[in-house]
Amino acid sequence: MASLRAAWNTTAARLSALYLILFAICATVLVVYMTSLSTRMLTAQTRDTISEEAAGLTRAYERGGLPFLVRVVEQRARQPGANLYLIANPDGRILTGNVQSLQPGVLTLDGWTEQPFTYRRYGEALGADDNPSGHAAVAVVFRLPNRMIVLVGRDLGEPEQFSRVVRRSLVAAFGMMGLGALLIWFFVGRRALRRIDDLSDAGRRIMGGDLSGRLPVTGSGDEFDRLSENLNAMLARIATLNEGLKQVSDNIAHDLKTPLTRLRNRAESVLSGKRSTRDYREALEATIAESDQLIRTFNAILMISRLEAGNSAEPATQVDLAETVRDVVELYEPVAEECRVRLTARADGPLVIAGNRELIGQALSNIVDNAIKYCAGVEGREAEVSVDLQQAAGGTTLSVRDNGPGIPAGERDRVTERFVRLEQSRNMPGSGLGLSLAKAVMTYHGGRLELADAKPGLVVRMVFPHREPAA
Numbered sequence: 302m303a304s305l306r307a308a309w310n311t312t313a314a315r316l317s318a319l320y321l322i323l324f325a326i327c328a329t330v331l332v333v334y335m336t337s338l339s340t341r342m343l344t345a346q347t348r349d350t351i352s353e354e355a356a357g358l359t360r361a362y363e364r365g366g367l368p369f370l371v372r373v374v375e376q377r378a379r380q381p382g383a384n385l386y387l388i389a390n391p392d393g394r395i396l397t398g399n400v401q402s403l404q405p406g407v408l409t410l411d412g413w414t415e416q417p418f419t420y421r422r423y424g425e426a427l428g429a430d431d432n433p434s435g436h437a438a439v440a441v442v443f444r445l446p447n448r449m450i451v452l453v454g455r456d457l458g459e460p461e462q463f464s465r466v467v468r469r470s471l472v473a474a475f476g477m478m479g480l481g482a483l484l485i486w487f488f489v490g491r492r493a494l495r496r497i498d499d500l501s502d503a504g505r506r507i508m509g510g511d512l513s514g515r516l517p518v519t520g521s522g523d524e525f526d527r528l529s530e531n532l533n534a535m536l537a538r539i540a541t542l543n544e545g546l547k548q549v550s551d552n553i554a555h556d557l558k559t560p561l562t563r564l565r566n567r568a569e570s571v572l573s574g575k576r577s578t579r580d581y582r583e584a585l586e587a588t589i590a591e592s593d594q595l596i597r598t599f600n601a602i603l604m605i606s607r608l609e610a611g612n613s614a615e616p617a618t619q620v621d622l623a624e625t626v627r628d629v630v631e632l633y634e635p636v637a638e639e640c641r642v643r644l645t646a647r648a649d650g651p652l653v654i655a656g657n658r659e660l661i662g663q664a665l666s667n668i669v670d671n672a673i674k675y676c677a678g679v680e681g682r683e684a685e686v687s688v689d690l691q692q693a694a695g696g697t698t699l700s701v702r703d704n705g706p707g708i709p710a711g712e713r714d715r716v717t718e719r720f721v722r723l724e725q726s727r728n729m730p731g732s733g734l735g736l737s738l739a740k741a742v743m744t745y746h747g748g749r750l751e752l753a754d755a756k757p758g759l760v761v762r763m764v765f766p767h768r769e770p771a772a
Contacts, residue, residue, distance in 0.1 A: 321482055325475060336467045347439065347455040348413070354384055355441050355453045362445055370451075371397050385420065385438055385454035393450065399423065400452070408450050413441050417457055496525045507536065560591050604738060620658045622699060622765075623650020626690050629665045633673060640677035641684060644669075648690040654697060654765055656746050661763075664742040667735035668701045668761045676705035676758070696748070697765040704758040713752040739763070 354377075362370040371388060378386045378399035387398035393408045395401070404418040417437040440454025499517045506514045515536060516529035571584040626648040637644035669688065676684040682704060689700045708716055717740045740750040743763055751762040 321478060325478070328474065329471065332467055332471045336464055339467075340464060344439070347457075351384065351439070351441050351453050351455055355443065355451070358386075358451060358453065359443075367445070367447065367449065370445075374398055385440060385452065385456065387450075387452040387454075389450040389452070391444075391448040391450065396449075398452070403452075407440070408442060408452065411442055411444065414439055414454075420454075500525070500529065513540070560595055564588055564591050598734065602734065604741070617655055617657055619653050620656045620661060621651045621653050622661070622690055622697060623648040623652045625658060625662050625665065626688050626699065629662060629669055630688055632666070633669050636670075637673050637686065640673055642673050642677050643683060643685045644673070644688075645685070646688040648688070650690070652690060652692055652697060656765070660742045660745065664739035664763065665699065665701070667739050668763075671735050672701050672703040672705065672759070672761070676703040696767045699763040699765070700760055702755050702758065702760040704755065707754060707757060707759040708752060710754070716752070717750060736761075 358370060358373065361373045374386045374388055374397055377383055378397075383399060385398070385400055387400045387403075388396045389408055390396060395403075399422065400420050401423045402421045404420065407414060407418050417439050420436055420438055422436065437457045438454045439457060440452050442450065442452050444450055496517075496519075503514055503516045515533045518526050518529045518533070520526065567584055567587060571581060576584075626646055630644060630646040634644055665688075669686065672686045673684075676686055684704065686701065686703045689702065691698050691700070717736045736750070739761075743750045743765075746765060748763065748765045751764060753760050753762065
């Protein structure tokens with residue numbers, strides 16, 4: 302009973318029952334209408350046949366009188382499937398025909414019988430009340446000029462048999478529909494309910510904290526599988542975001558602990574003894590500089606989060622990448638010169654795309670800054686950083702190439718994550734957010750960030766999709 306109640310509480314079961322009831326009502330109305338129409342048609346045909354027979358008997362009487370009429374009636378009464386024929390005297394006593402007895406009162410009326418009447422054929426027993434029983438018929442009764450009574454009728458067995466056949470067919474159809482509904486529920490509905498129960502169980506496990514759980518997929522490709530695959534993709538994305546959030550939290554706690562500790566130790570050191578005004582000023586300036594670096598770190602985190610969520614408030618306009626490259630290179634030329642790095646650019650323009658100039662410029666600045674910073678520490682060769690802008694059929698590529706130590710192939714995906722810094726770069730200034738911000742900017746613009754081996758060094762490519770510039 303519990304399973305039946307659970308099945309009835311489903312929308313599919315209720316819709317199926319509603320459609321079944323609607324179909325049953327429509328089928329019943331249609332069958333009743335067709336049965337009534339067919340019965341009326343058969344009755345009309347019967348009346349036409351009886352009228353023709355009555356007219357024929359009238360002509361026979363006019364032609365040869367009563368003896369000839371009796372012979373015609375006896376001849377027609379003996380034929381297979383004959384109509385009902387009867388000749389009686391004015392008192393209603395049957396003289397000839399194929400009817401032994403009639404329902405009382407039939408011969409007292411002239412014309413068509415208002416209602417079907419019962420009769421008994423020759424050789425059939427009477428009912429318990431000595432009334433004819435077992436057959437129903439309609440007839441026309443008329444009197445001859447000599448007051449003799451003639452009855453011509455037709456048995457109603459064919460219309461009644463047709464009605465019985467239709468009723469039995471309707472009952473059989475309803476039975477087959479009911480059986481079909483049960484079979485469909487057993488083989489299809491139960492399977493659907495099991496699938497829904499499996500989805501519910503998996504959902505409860507996931508809500509219970511098991512984010513590694515996934516909804517079952519049978520491989521049939523039906524709507525349940527498509528729903529499960531979409532929800533599994535969503536769960537995988539949520540798990541990735543949760544893992545990223547955990548990693549970011551760990552990295553923030555690890556990487557921000559050091560500057561905060563320096564701030565506290567510097568303040569404690571200055572307050573521990575007598576200091577001059579200059580000492581206090583220098584400590585405050587260092588604290589402000591350290592605080593500014595922390596603020597820049599948090600601003601970068603917030604910008605990365607907004608870009609990854611697609612919620613940046615920066616508008617998209619026409620951006621000339623060649624001009625952006627020239628501006629960034631011009632900005633970093635003094636830094637490169639101070640670090641003894643040769644910084645070159647090749648950007649033939651204008652090359653206009655639809656995007657955000659500030660975000661693209663900041664991403665390129667981070668990449669160029671990293672290239673100069675890590676390239677400057679390499680000994681034995683001249684440090685070089687080149688910025689190259691190229692356009693192809695698949696899109697526009699902005700490359701930054703250096704001849705520094707590079708990044709191992711197994712670490713290139715990891716260094717684009719937040720706060721990830723390799724061991725050889727731990728002694729370098731920075732927060733580990735430069736490449737993360739560049740990747741978020743490229744994702745926001747529908748492009749991608751690629752890291753490859755420059756042999757020697759590293760090449761970072763910002764690949765923009767081919768799009769028409771904004772109007």
